[in-house]
Amino acid sequence: MHDIDIDLIEMTLDITKYVIHRITEKDRKLGKFKSAEELKALVGATITPEGIGGERALELWKNVLEKATASIDHPRHLAFVPAAPSRAAVMFDLVTSASSIHGAYWMEGAGGIFAENQAMEWLVSLTGMPKGAFGVFTSGGTAANLSAMITAREYWRSKDPEHDHHKGVLITSTGAHSSVRAMAKIIDAELLLIDTEDRMTGEAVTQLIESLDADKRRRLLGVVATGGTTNAGIIDSLDSIADICKRYDLWYHVDAAYGGGALAADSVRHLFKGIEKADSITIDPHKWLFSPYDCGAVIYKRPELAKKAHSQEGAYLDIFKDKAADGFNPSDYQIQLTRRVRGLPLWFSLAMHGTNTYKKAIERGIELAQAAARKITANPLLELVREPGLSCVLFRRRGWQPDDYKHWTFKNLEEGFALVTPTRYRRQGMMETVARFCFINPDTTENDIDRILDTMK
Numbered sequence: 106m107h108d109i110d111i112d113l114i115e116m117t118l119d120i121t122k123y124v125i126h127r128i129t130e131k132d133r134k135l136g137k138f139k140s141a142e143e144l145k146a147l148v149g150a151t152i153t154p155e156g157i158g159g160e161r162a163l164e165l166w167k168n169v170l171e172k173a174t175a176s177i178d179h180p181r182h183l184a185f186v187p188a189a190p191s192r193a194a195v196m197f198d199l200v201t202s203a204s205s206i207h208g209a210y211w212m213e214g215a216g217g218i219f220a221e222n223q224a225m226e227w228l229v230s231l232t233g234m235p236k237g238a239f240g241v242f243t244s245g246g247t248a249a250n251l252s253a254m255i256t257a258r259e260y261w262r263s264k265d266p267e268h269d270h271h272k273g274v275l276i277t278s279t280g281a282h283s284s285v286r287a288m289a290k291i292i293d294a295e296l297l298l299i300d301t302e303d304r305m306t307g308e309a310v311t312q313l314i315e316s317l318d319a320d321k322r323r324r325l326l327g328v329v330a331t332g333g334t335t336n337a338g339i340i341d342s343l344d345s346i347a348d349i350c351k352r353y354d355l356w357y358h359v360d361a362a363y364g365g366g367a368l369a370a371d372s373v374r375h376l377f378k379g380i381e382k383a384d385s386i387t388i389d390p391h392k393w394l395f396s397p398y399d400c401g402a403v404i405y406k407r408p409e410l411a412k413k414a415h416s417q418e419g420a421y422l423d424i425f426k427d428k429a430a431d432g433f434n435p436s437d438y439q440i441q442l443t444r445r446v447r448g449l450p451l452w453f454s455l456a457m458h459g460t461n462t463y464k465k466a467i468e469r470g471i472e473l474a475q476a477a478a479r480k481i482t483a484n485p486l487l488e489l490v491r492e493p494g495l496s497c498v499l500f501r502r503r504g505w506q507p508d509d510y511k512h513w514t515f516k517n518l519e520e521g522f523a524l525v526t527p528t529r530y531r532r533q534g535m536m537e538t539v540a541r542f543c544f545i546n547p548d549t550t551e552n553d554i555d556r557i558l559d560t561m562k
């Protein structure tokens with residue numbers, strides 16, 4: 106096994122060659138999905154008692170399977186919230202795997218967790234939260250929101266034994282991400298929605314609270330505000346909502362999974378005023394901080410409350426709580442036990458490039474949104490729906506019906522040219538299908554925007 110293994114060396118070289126090609130290739134075509142039947146016909150059975158060999162498996166990957174995926178970092182992938190992991194982060198993702206670190210406890214993962222924590226310190230500093238605030242990397246925004254909501258509920262229950270027998274009530278807006286609704290279900294909380302896709306304000310939250318009956322008032326546990334809605338990049342009135350949460354003694358969670366990266370951008374940082382008063386914040390480095398999937402983060406003003414909610418007990422885990430193993434244990438602050446040191450690629454990339462490069466790359470997304478808005482305004486066929494929110498641009502093609510947007514999306518995808526999808530946006534009570542850009546990738550050019558807008562003629 107430990108003699109020189111030619112197969113192993115060949116496989117390693119082949120994969121390294123492929124990775125280098127993949128992260129440097131210019132003018133790549135966007136892949137496109139195929140049905141499972143089509144893929145089965147092309148690939149056949151790959152799992153066999155003897156194995157098909159690394160060479161063959163990699164060939165199938167390169168020639169068929171990878172091509173049936175739409176790479177999220179393509180410069181003309183402007184749908185959903187795309188991603189653009191830095192090359193350094195991608196390479197260090199390989200190192201993260203090769204290092205085989207169990208990232209749950211300091212005793213096993215100290216070096217890796219230490220590095221993650223340095224990246225986390227920078228993230229925390231961006232929020233402006235008070236001394237003592239800290240966080241952990243999670244599998245994504247959904248897991249971060251869930252971890253924060255569990256902490257909020259446990260804290261609420263610890264304040265009054267009566268709460269043990271009741272369902273907590275959370276307030277958010279219809280503009281909040283679907284995961285907030287889904288995670289409220291998981292913690293069995295009742296969710297009250299303020300009906301706005303625009304900025305949720307402290308005033309609206311107060312009005313809702315004042316309209317509640319005594320039972321619901323007693324069960325109120327927190328408010329979830331959004332720091333950059335996924336659909337339109339809108340930032341709730343974070344400061345005024347913070348004041349209301351303080352007044353009513355409610356947990357204040359800010360979901361900035363998409364928008365959080367923009368805390369590093371001086372041009373928009375002021376829009377997040379008040380985020381520093383949150384009890385917990387979600388930020389996804391795999392969205393606007395150039396980390397590969399998957400990497401989210403949850404930050405707490407008082408991490409000890411998260412520890413009370415999440416720390417796991419078990420006979421075989423006792424050793425980790427031993428004095429000798431003292432240190433920061435990421436598993437104490439979120440829902441997962443065994444975990445990848447998933448902040449490590451971010452750490453390496455930040456360490457290599459420096460935070461100024463990050464600032465510039467994030468500002469580029471905002472500039473591209475502004476440029477797109479100018480081009481749309483200048484084009485008589487197109488119309489801006491609203492001013493860009495962070496790096497999101499909503500616009501309409503005059504005369505188009507929902508089906509036209511759909512055909513346009515699939516035609517561009519079919520040609521391997523671009524992935525740009527429509528969304529729905531509500532204005533004055535009317536739901537309208539519109540086109541949407543979300544810029545993350547600093548490699549996207551103004552020429553890419555022009556070429557995409559040209560396809561709407």
Ligand SMILES: *Cc1c(COP(=O)(O)O)cnc(C)c1O
Pocket residue numbers: 186244245246247248250282284331333334335360361362363364389401
């Ligand atoms: C993307 C997003 C989420 C969900 O994050 P995942 O990483 O996909 O789990 C939650 N909230 C907001 C605002 C988002 O944009």
